[in-house]
Structure formats: C-alpha cells, structure tokens
Amino acid sequence: MKEPADRLPWHEQWGDWLYPLGTIVFLVIAWELFVRLLKIPSYLVPRPYDVLLVLVDRHAEIFAHALVTAQEVALGYLLGVAVAVPCAILICWSRLLERSLMPLIVYTQTFPKSAIAPLFLIWFGYGILPKVVIAFLIGFFPMLIAMITGLRAVEPDAVDMIRSMSASKLQTFTKVRIPYSLPFFFSGAKVAATLSIVGALVGEFIGAEQGLGYLLIRANASLDTEFLFAILIPLVVLGRLFFSFVGLVERYVIGWHLAAREGAQGS
Amino acid sequence: MDPLIDVQQVIMRYRTKGGPVHALADVTLQVGRGEFVSVVGPSGCGKSTLLKIIAGLLLPSAGQVRVDGVRVSGPHPGVGVVFQSPVLLAWRTILENILLQIEVRHLSKAQYRKRALDLIALVGIQGFEDKLPYQLSGGMQQRAAICRALIHDPPLLLMDEPFGALDALTRDRMDLELQRIWLESGKTVLFITHSIPEAILLSDTIVVMSARPGRVQELVQVTFPRPRDLKSLARPEAVEAIERIRAIMGTVPD
Ligand SMILES: Nc1ncnc2c1ncn2[C@@H]1O[C@H](COP(=O)(O)OP(=O)(O)OP(=O)(O)O)[C@@H](O)[C@H]1O
Ligand SMILES: [Mg+2]
Numbered sequence: 121m122k123e124p125a126d127r128l129p130w131h132e133q134w135g136d137w138l139y140p141l142g143t144i145v146f147l148v149i150a151w152e153l154f155v156r157l158l159k160i161p162s163y164l165v166p167r168p169y170d171v172l173l174v175l176v177d178r179h180a181e182i183f184a185h186a187l188v189t190a191q192e193v194a195l196g197y198l199l200g201v202a203v204a205v206p207c208a209i210l211i212c213w214s215r216l217l218e219r220s221l222m223p224l225i226v227y228t229q230t231f232p233k234s235a236i237a238p239l240f241l242i243w244f245g246y247g248i249l250p251k252v253v254i255a256f257l258i259g260f261f262p263m264l265i266a267m268i269t270g271l272r273a274v275e276p277d278a279v280d281m282i283r284s285m286s287a288s289k290l291q292t293f294t295k296v297r298i299p300y301s302l303p304f305f306f307s308g309a310k311v312a313a314t315l316s317i318v319g320a321l322v323g324e325f326i327g328a329e330q331g332l333g334y335l336l337i338r339a340n341a342s343l344d345t346e347f348l349f350a351i352l353i354p355l356v357v358l359g360r361l362f363f364s365f366v367g368l369v370e371r372y373v374i375g376w377h378l379a380a381r382e383g384a385q386g387s
Numbered sequence: 388m389d390p391l392i393d394v395q396q397v398i399m400r401y402r403t404k405g406g407p408v409h410a411l412a413d414v415t416l417q418v419g420r421g422e423f424v425s426v427v428g429p430s431g432c433g434k435s436t437l438l439k440i441i442a443g444l445l446l447p448s449a450g451q452v453r454v455d456g457v458r459v460s461g462p463h464p465g466v467g468v469v470f471q472s473p474v475l476l477a478w479r480t481i482l483e484n485i486l487l488q489i490e491v492r493h494l495s496k497a498q499y500r501k502r503a504l505d506l507i508a509l510v511g512i513q514g515f516e517d518k519l520p521y522q523l524s525g526g527m528q529q530r531a532a533i534c535r536a537l538i539h540d541p542p543l544l545l546m547d548e549p550f551g552a553l554d555a556l557t558r559d560r561m562d563l564e565l566q567r568i569w570l571e572s573g574k575t576v577l578f579i580t581h582s583i584p585e586a587i588l589l590s591d592t593i594v595v596m597s598a599r600p601g602r603v604q605e606l607v608q609v610t611f612p613r614p615r616d617l618k619s620l621a622r623p624e625a626v627e628a629i630e631r632i633r634a635i636m637g638t639v640p641d
Contacts, residue, residue, distance in 0.1 A: 275474065277470055277472060277474045278474050278476070280439065280444050280468075280470065280474075281468070281474045282487070282491060283444055284442050284443075284444060284462050284466065284468040285487070285488050285491040285492060286462045286463070286464055286492065287462075287491045291491055295476075295487065295491070299476070299478050374478070376477055376478040376519055377477065377478070379519065379521070380477050380520075383521045383522065
C-alpha cells in the first residue's frame with residue numbers, strides 16, 4: 121500500500137525525535153541553572169538532578185503505583201470504547217433516538233463530569249472501581265460525540281451510491297457509514313485517551329490507597345516537592361504511551377485515511 | 388411494446404430550511420427498451436433529481452415512475468447508476484470498489500473478478516486495480532465508477548454526466564466505447580450531459596429540459612445511422628440538430 125519513499129538525509133529521518141529532544145535537554149539545563157543561580161529553596165522548585173535521584177531511589181514504589189493508575193485508565197477507556205461505539209451506531213440508526221437523545225448528549229458536553237466523582241466514591245468504595253468509572257465517564261462522551269458526528273458526516277452521494285445497489289440498511293452502515301465515521305471516532309478517541317488519565321487521577325485525589333494520584337497527595341501533604349516532581353515523570357510517560365497506543369491502533373484501522381491525507385498534501 | 392421507463396407527471400419539491408425548492412415541474416417521459424436517451428438542460432434544472440427519482444433513490448412529491456411495469460418505490464434491481472462524482476470508497480482498492488456492487492447484491496465475487504479486470508482494461512485504467520482511489524486522477528476515478536455501474540451487467544444504465552471530468556480526447560474515446568457497449572448489449576441508457584454534440588453522437592432521443600423548475604421542453608430524435616463517430620458530427624443532420632437544440636435551450640419558456 122505504501123510506496124517506498126526517496127530516502128531522506130539522516131537528520132531529517134530522525135528529525136521528529138531529535139529536535140524536540142534537543143529542546144528538552146535545553147530546558148532541563150536552563151532549569152538547573154535557574155534554580156542554582158537564584159538559590160530557590162528545593163521545597164519550592166527542586167533541581168532536576170535531585171528529582172532524578174529520587175526517581176531512581178524510589179522507582180519500585182512509583183512503578184507499583186503507576187501500574188494501578190495504568191490499569192484504571194485502561195479499563196475505563198476500553199469500557200468507554202466498548203459502550204460509545206455501539207451507542208453511537210444505535211443512535212444514528214433510528215431517527216427517533218437521534219432526535220430525542222442527541223440534544224441531551226450535546227448538553228452533557230458542558231457538564232464537568234468530575235463533579236460527580238465524590239458520589240462514585242460513596243457508591244463504589246475506595247478500590248479501583250470508582251476510578252475506572254470516572255475514567256470511563258470522562259472518556260465516553262468525546263468518543264460518543266465524535267462517532268455520531270462521523271456517522272452523520274457521511275457524503276450523501278456515498279449513501280445513494282450503495283443504496284442504488286439495493287443495499288440493506290445494515291449494509292449501508294457496515295460498508296459505508298461506519299468506515300466513514302472512523303477518522304472522526306479516532307480524533308475523539310485520542311482526546312479521550314488523555315481525558316481518562318485525568319479522570320483516574322481525580323478519582324485517586326478524592327480517595328485512594330494506591331495509584332500515582334494517591335502518591336501525589338501524599339507527597340504534597342509532606343511537602344516532599346522532589347518526590348512530587350518525580351511522580352510527574354511516570355505520568356508523562358503513561359500519557360504518552362497511551363496516546364501512542366491509540367495512534368498505533370488508528371494507523372492500523374484507518375491507514376487508508378492517513379495515507380490519503382498525506383498523499384493529498386504531497387510528500 | 389410498453390416502455391422500460393415510464394415517468395408520469397412527476398413533480399419534485401425539496402423541503403429545505405429556507406423553504407421548498409421546486410426542482411421538477413410535471414415531467415412526463417418514456418424511454419423504450421434498448422433505447423439510448425440523453426437529457427440536456429441548464430445547470431440546476433433538475434436532471435440529477437430526475438435520475439435519482441428513476442433510480443428509486445428519491446421519492447417524487449407527486450406523480451409516479453414505473454420501470455419495467457413496476458411502480459418504483461425504492462432502489463430496484465437491474466440498474467447501474469453512475470453519479471455525477473465518482474463516490475469511490477476511500478478505504479477500498481479500485482477493484483474492491485468495483486466489486487462492491489457484487490458484494491452488496493450477494494453475488495459471487497470470485498466469479499466477477501475477471502469481468503471486473505476486463506472492464507478496467509476497457510476503460511483504460513489497467514494497472515490501477517490495486518491502488519486506492521486517492522492515487523487516481525478525478526477522470527480515472529470516474530472511469531472506475533463506470534466499471535462499478537457495469538459490473539453486474541444491468542439492463543438499465545442511468546448515467547449522470549459520467550464523462551464531465553475527462554479530458555476531451557479521453558471523453559471522445561469513452562463516448563465511442565459506450566456506444567459500442569450499448570450496440571453490443573442492447574442495454575437501455577438514460578444519459579445526462581452538458582455536451583450537445585455528445586448527446587447527438589450517442590442518442591436516439593434527446594430530452595431538452597427547461598430551466599428550474601425543470602420540465603420537458605422538447606424531444607429531439609436523432610436518426611442517422613450507427614455506429615457513429617466524430618466525423619458523423621459534421622453531417623448536415625447533426626449540425627442541424629445541434630443548432631436546433633441550441634435554439635430551444637436559448638429560448639426562455641413562459
Ligand atoms: N438535496 C437537495 N435539497 C434541496 N435542494 C436540492 C437538493 N438537491 C438538489 N436541489 C435543488 O434542486 C435543483 C435541481 O438540482 P439538480 O441537482 O437536479 O440539478 P441538475 O440539473 O442536475 O444540475 P447540474 O447540471 O448542475 O448537475 C437545484 O436548484 C438544486 O439546488
Ligand atoms: Mg446534476
């Protein structure tokens with residue numbers, strides 16, 4: 121499917137990695153110098169090197185808690201996908217459902233879902249379940265709305281085209297409307313990937329015995345700023361890994377769309 | 388014999404937010420079996436609308452359409468439609484796009500594969516069967532769309548400006564190819580075009596429509612012998628017919 125492109129020079133080939141990496145190195149050095157020269161106390165802003173030491177020192181503990189958070193996010197997110205996709209299809213299948221539900225769904229967009237997080241703690245206790253539910257709820261709506269938008273954005277001509285073949289309603293969905301909606305769905309799915317991490321963290325802030333959010337609260341309570349900063353690093357990594365994973369699935373499922381878009385831009 | 392397509396007093400009003408759009412005003416039209424009929428008329432006069440109504444994709448506001456004696460109430464079998472734009476599915480290769488027709492109609496894809504490849508060669512896009520649509524030019528995509536309309540060998544072809552996006556030379560070639568297919572297969576063709584010479588080259592009857600709301604203004608019979616070629620267009624009958632259609636389209640009906 122992909123044409124072998126002409127080879128780029130090495131610094132262009134790795135450019136997507138090298139240039140941002142350079143920026144990071146520069147920022148870390150600037151930070152170190154800034155803290156040293158201005159003699160900022162470490163409980164306000166620690167030095168990057170000290171943060172790194174804490175990270176190495178307490179890596180086992182951090183890793184164990186990161187796993188819990190990752191689990192909550194993954195479960196909540198997958199549940200979100202599993203519910204959002206069929207719901208979107210169902211809603212667009214019937215004109216009645218679409219007209220009665222869609223305005224309400226759009227309304228929930230503006231509602232801050234984390235506001236009901238404390239309620240979930242009352243209902244589901246202090247384990248991972250309430251966090252999974254919050255991660256689910258926060259990720260679910262953007263995916264649902266993106267998928268519905270995609271199902272509605274189908275070219276009318278494409279529907280006419282397959283209908284002219286005496287296609288059933290099921291066929292117009294499976295062969296035209298659902299594939300058409302997937303690029304929309306994935307843009308929602310990427311937004312949801314970052315949001316569900318926020319969801320799990322909010323859950324952990326409110327009440328937890330495990331997870332990175334719980335560690336952050338603990339570090340905060342003891343003014344252990346170095347530890348606090350050290351916990352941010354696995355959070356960044358977790359977010360990045362998760363986002364990349366969704367991107368990978370996207371590349372696999374709608375490679376045709378990405379190829380066509382890149383093709384249209386000219387390589 | 389009764390006509391294959393029988394359009395009786397069809398009126399079409401689109402309901403839109405900004406009020407109704409009156410697209411067709413009382414169109415009555417017959418197309419005989421095996422006949423090649425072209426429709427010409429100013430842009431926006433409802434040609435595509437008429438084609439979609441005959442295909443069963445749109446229900447008229449009033450009047451009725453029969454195809455093969457059966458009242459059209461939805462998409463019907465035995466039709467191949469070429470739309471004004473190619474509408475290929477971006478995630479399917481050209482061959483898979485053509486075979487969509489076979490897939491949807493629950494026919495055997497293995498059986499139609501060879502026919503698909505023959506059609507691809509016929510329209511001159513061989514070598515592109517495994518490419519995705521974006522890798523083809525607009526004109527090539529439109530030719531793939533023609534293969535898709537022909538693959539199941541339908542007795543009725545509905546074509547909405549199928550060659551509008553092609554360069555002049557390819558268009559001439561495709562016109563002659565379509566004439567050959569039509570002569571060999573005995574299909575009935577309803578063909579929308581903006582080109583009067585193209586209509587004369589291909590048609591038995593040319594339907595001239597008035598500006599919106601569209602109605603049939605005049606039927607022009609083209610009788611000179613087939614197979615016709617580009618030189619036929621220089622014949623006095625052809626020149627006269629072109630002049631006549633131009634004159635009809637130029638006059639504003641009251
Ligand atoms: N889905 C629609 N909703 C509302 N109005 C429509 C719709 N489709 C077409 N129309 C209107 O109906 C009229 C006829 O449209 P149609 O596409 O049939 O014209 P046409 O003769 O095929 O034009 P062209 O030669 O430019 O393709 C136009 O005024 C158009 O704006
Ligand atoms: Mg049209």
